[in-house]
Amino acid sequence: MKYRTVLLKLSGEVLAGDAGHGIDFDTVISIGSAVKKCVDEGVRVGVVVGGGNFWRGRSNGHMDRNRADHIGMLATTMNALALADGFEQTGLTVRVQTAIEMRQIAEPFIIGRALRHLDKGRVVIFGCGTGSPFFSTDSGAALRAAEIGADVVLKATNVDGVYDKDPNKFADAVKYDKISHDEVLAKHLNVMDANAAALCRDNGIPIIVFNLNDPDNIYRALMGEDVGTLVY
16 A cells, blocks of 8 residues: 555535435445455544535524534534444444544544554544634644644545536536645645645645545555545
8 A cells, every 4th residue: 555544534525425415324335345445454544524415504604603613513523423333334443533522422532542543443533623613624634634644635525636627617627637735725726725735735745636436446546546636
């Protein structure tokens, strides 16, 4: 395997499958099966999940931003628990840690404990993003990647890489095979939000953006195959 420690960033929308909302457990199980192939090869896997399949409060101008973001953090926790259940059905051992304490259902995020779980071959799913409003779950993924010493961030999306413009709107959109963090920031490309991209750049963490329609792309990316777009 080319990468030994990975932070997998899953959007909430990816978990919804074709329904577009809620959780599609066939999708969760298929992702878990791909992750298990990686763990069986000795890869340490952390996961950060969004909450967009339940809550898109940032676009609601009628609600206090702090409260809207806190609701979003709760949505990520629901997804983290669902992922844990699906992953365990594939034979993985999983721990859920949340940046906001809710001890009855998850461990509080403690980096030392997270690292011990990873060292023992457990998948750690991080909920609640950074635990603070005004930060996206992309920022949470970049932060957790830096904390666990990830070799790469895998950003699983509904598109097959990074384009110079929205491929769903422009037929002449051009896909990048490789692009630097600085170019992503300078060109305002929709890879991650600027805070997340800058944090990955400053810590020397590459990002691979790829399509999760085939969950085995997770394994292929970690094997070093050309999957999606590499941000370096």
